[in-house]
Amino acid sequence: MITYLDAIRSAMDEALGRDPRVFLYGQDIGSFGGAFKATKGLAKKYPGRVMDAPLSEDAIVGIAIGAAIEGMRPIVEMQFADFSTCGFNQIVNHAATLFYRTEVSCPIVVRLPSGGSPGGGPFHSQSMEGLYAQYPGLVVMTPGTVEDAYSMLLDAVTIDDPVIFCEHKFLYNHLRAEELPKETTPIGKARIVRHGRDVTVVTYSAMVHESLAAADELREDGYQVEVVDLRTVKPLDTDTVLASVARTGRLLCVSESFPWGGVSAEVIARVTSEGFGLLDAPPQRLSAKDTPVPYHPNLWSSHRPTANAIASALRRLLEM
Incomplete structure (x- = not known):
């Protein structure tokens, strides 16, 4: 069986083997193999192309941008998504705007180990996708399956725009598949994971699996829940979402990020502005609590x- 983490490592391995312009850069990703061992064995296989970085996210992203300007295709690893805020200026003010300002592409991939895990706490558990989706010029990917973790990372390397790749660390070793995909779904296209007629759940990343479990529970009561996996939150596949709501008349958006603003708010805004007549009830959203992420596993599971x-x-x- 192939884990979500194996899929990410395999994608980087294939990208390095396929394109000499690709290199990996991040803290302790060389011989140590990274905080989560996503790059384990790659430094030995590709000497000089899997490089340890200084303890400065600002410098890491800045060097990657410079390399991209010179024709390289860097894949940057942040040890935790939370730490990417230390490189925020480089990402949103330089990488995101480079093509707009200069017509020079900035094909970098910034890998963000995202989301919570038991005992992670407030500095190692945040979901940053809504923050980065706010900025023009960035592609924001949120793979929720082993297959997407592999194929979307490979696609990310080929895109000429900077990509924020939000890989959920709770899925690293909890999620498995029998094989890696040979065919891929186009970037920016959502996928209907489960068809239903009574209510639509729009979600992404680890919440896909929680939503599917909830759909199983409601099936025992005779309800058919349609689950839509956004896969990328920018670009956002509004057409697939609207088509689903047209079938069901009800919408619940589920995300692990904080409730203020964010992806769920954007989905609901688009549905109400472009498909208000499709709704039989007010759209709802379910997010993490509006507090820092707690350390204690029991509190985390309630958060x-x-x-x-x-x-x-x-x-x-459904009762509305």
């Missing part, structure tokens, strides 16, 4: 949406 919480929210929505 983020779970299958039970999603099932409860769906029942309330």
